[in-house]
Structures are given as C-alpha cells and as structure tokens.
C-alpha cells in the first residue's frame with residue numbers, strides 16, 4: 427500500500443488513482459533560459475521516482491512536463507511571480523540571440539540532461555508558447571465568472587474571491603496581510619492579486635494578441651491551462667520543488683479550481699531544496715553546479731542519480747564531493763554485484779538446495795518505497811541483500827538458478843532505481859596478450875616479470891584479481 431506525503435493535507439495519505447490502474451501526473455518543468463543545475467535535478471528525479479514506482483506497482487502513468495518558454499519573470503521571489511524582467515528575453519539580450527533560439531537551445535540541453543540521468547521522458551512536453559489560446563480561454567472564463575478583472579490591458583486574479591486561497595502554502599489572506607513582501611502594481615485591486623495577462627511594454631519581444639491587449643500570459647496560468655488540457659480537470663499527482671508551493675502552486679489551485687469548479691490536484695508532492703554548505707546554490711559563490719561540473723571531476727550522471735536517491739526527497743540535502751564519492755563507490759558495488767550474478771547465471775552451476783531467497787529484499791524494498799518513496803531505505807535494503815548474497819558467492823553456495831532468480835527481481839527493482847550499469851568492459855587484444863605473458867611468467871615462477879607485467883597492465887587501465895576461481899580482469903575505476 428503506497429502512502430504519499432501530501433503537501434495539501436500535510437500528512438501521509440494512501441495513494442489511490444482517480445481512474446483504476448491509471449495515473450495522471452504533472453511536473454513543473456524548466457524555464458528554458460539557462461543550464462539546468464543539479465538542484466533542479468532533484469526535482470526532476472522526484473517526479474521520475476514517483477512515476478517509476480507507480481509503474482512498478484502496475485499503474486499506467488501519463489506524465490506531462492511543461493517547458494516554460496515565455497513570460498517567467500525574474501522577481502518571482504518577492505512578489506506573486508509577475509514583476510521584474512522576462513528571464514528568457516534577458517538571456518537573449520545577453521547572448522545576442524532571439525528568445526526562441528535561447529528557449530530551444532536550453533530545452534534541448536534539458537532533454538539531454540534528463541536522458542543522461544535516465545529520467546524517463548514525459549509522454550509530452552508542452553511548450554507554453556504553443557498554448558497561449560488555451561490560456562486565454564481560461565482567463566476569459568475566470569473574468570466571466572467574476573474571479574478575475576481587467577484594467578488597462580492587464581488581467582489579474584482577484585484572490586479575495588477564492589475562499590480557499592492559502593490552503594496549500596498557509597499563505598492565507600490573513601497571513602499575507604501581515605508579512606508578505608508583495609509588489610504593488612497600479613492596476614491591481616489588492617497587492618496579493620496575481621497577473622493572468624500583462625500588456626507588453628514597448629520593446630517586449632514575446633507577445634500575443636488577446637481580447638485585452640497585445641501582451642503575454644502570467645507565469646502561473648500556463649501550468650493550469652496545459653495540465654488540464656492534457657490530463658483533465660483533476661490530476662492525481664502534481665510535483666515540483668518546495669519553492670513552487672508559493673506563489674506558483676497556490677495560484678495554480680486558485681485559478682484552476684475557480685475555472686473548472688472541481689478539485690484540481692489530489693496529491694501535491696514537493697522536494698526540498700538541495701543546498702551547498704547549508705546554503706542555497708549560488709552562481710556568484712561558485713556553488714551552482716551543473717552536470718558538466720560533476721563530470722569534469724570524473725563522476726558520472728549515474729553517480730549523481732544514486733547520490734540523490736541516497737536521501738529522502740523531503741529531507742534537507744547538502745551537496746558535497748565526499749557524498750558524491752560515496753555514491754560512486756556504492757554504484758561500483760552494485761555494478762560488480764550484477765556482473766558477478768550474470769557470470770554465475772551463465773555458469774550452469776547447481777547445488778542440492780537452490781533456495782537463496784529474495785523474499786526479504788523484496789519485502790523491505792517495497793515497504794521502504796511504500797512509505798512515501800523512502801529511497802535511502804530501499805537502497806540500504808539492497809546493500810544488505812548484496813552483502814548476504816556475496817557471502818553465498820564467496821562460499822560457492824549460489825547456484826546459477828539462484829543468480830537468475832536474483833537478476834530477474836533486480837531488473838524489476840532497478841526499474842525503480844533507474845541505474846544504467848556499466849557492463850563488463852571489453853578487454854582489448856593488447857591487454858589479453860600481456861595477461862597471457864604474465865600467466866607464462868607465473869608458470870615459470872618468474873615472479874618479478876609477473877609483477878612488472880601486472881603493473882604495466884594496471885597502467886593501461888585494467889586490474890587483475892587472482893581469485894580462487896582463477897584470474898579476473900576489471901577496468902580500472904576512472905575515479906581512482
């Protein structure tokens with residue numbers, strides 16, 4: 427029984443989909459004006475893990491992830507997400523490109539990054555620029571029903587008309603009146619109202635005709651318009667980073683529920699931020715890392731994947747190179763284990779009792795994942811299982827049918843972990859010849875020559891391990 431922590435109810439609740447066997451899920455995607463940083467990766471991995479585990483449980487998941495290629499403004503931290511400059515236009519001016527070139531370039535970068543991290547692609551990545559008519563339709567409906575108003579070509583959502591405003595974030599009107607730093611707009615009735623449509627100022631490049639002005643949509647409206655377009659009025663799951671709770675998701679709820687008259691999202695899932703040295707990642711402090719920075723230090727995208735899974739998505743997480751190194755070692759351990767199993771599975775070894783059980787691993791793995799996607803616990807049950815199985819392997823007690831049985835469950839569990847493991851490295855002809863020479867030297871008891879040859883082989887990137895089953899050759903870990 428899967429329980430998920432719902433930000434809306436602030437409790438763990440048993441997950442059941444609206445339509446049996448099918449899940450409609452929406453994840454806030456990137457604003458495509460710059461390279462995605464590893465903090466963002468934590469948000470995309472949350473969405474991937476939920477989806478993969480639902481698939482493991484047998485659900486058919488339809489995931490929609492938007493590409494924000496318009497109108498996401500720079501000052502969204504202080505206001506309702508509708509003041510400041512347009513991030514994409516700002517990047518376009520800086521890089522001397524058109525906003526469209528900027529958006530397409532960084533969208534491509536984002537999709538390649540997801541693929542390197544083995545994040546399953548969404549069924550559809552709707553672009554905001556291609557859905558302006560749908561947004562206009564929702565805004566028209568909101569004006570018609572009295573939830574929104576127009577002034578001087580700008581349209582705002584009147585927050586006082588939605589009694590449930592604040593139910594997700596706790597930022598009710600009462601609380602907002604006291605503390606929030608909200609920016610005044612001369613056309614707003616109340617400072618906490620948020621923009622649905624803004625008239626384009628002179629020189630603004632990305633703009634569309636509308637019943638109110640030539641302008642552009644507010645940031646929040648795109649997710650309401652696109653999620654309901656592809657998933658219907660009520661979604662099973664909506665995910666995003668914790669900074670999205672307010673104002674973005676609070677605004678999504680207000681405008682969608684007022685438009686459709688129905689509950690918008692059944693389960694809201696939010697990951698906590700990734701910090702560096704206890705602080706927000708910052709470009710100016712040099713702590714805003716990209717996947718390329720990680721790879722420059724010799725780590726792989728899979729090391730990063732395991733690093734993230736080693737922490738629960740709702741816990742505080744700090745990035746450190748030491749933690750990444752540990753993730754790298756753990757991935758090596760998993761990799762070696764699977765390679766060993768594959769070799770044993772091929773060996774046709776038998777024994778009187780073919781009874782190595784995967785049952786406890788399966789039970790622990792599922793219990794961990796059922797408890798709000800506790801990936802660190804699921805991983806520790808895997809490490810524990812590897813230790814047990816390795817003991818059997820060392821004692822020659824694991825048969826080929828045991829190995830096949832483990833591999834078959836491993837494939838299912840790894841559908842959830844999503845690791846792409848490095849297969850057995852090809853041994854080049856040159857190394858094979860050096861190994862043969864070393865064997866000959868050993869047979870002739872020329873141990874000096876044998877040691878020299880081993881050193882030469884290691885220099886060329888391969889390690890020899892003399893085991894009781896004979897000699898094994900492995901490619902040197904690129905990190906060592």
Ligand code: AMP
Pocket residue numbers: 454455456457464465466467468469470665666667668669670697698699700701707
């Ligand atoms: P953005 O492109 O800024 O809209 O961010 C894309 C996603 O990444 C959103 O779901 C954010 O909440 C999330 N996010 C941004 N920074 C971090 C961070 N440091 N750690 C985790 N998630 C983040």
Ligand code: ZN
Pocket residue numbers: 453454455649674
């Ligand atoms: Zn969104």
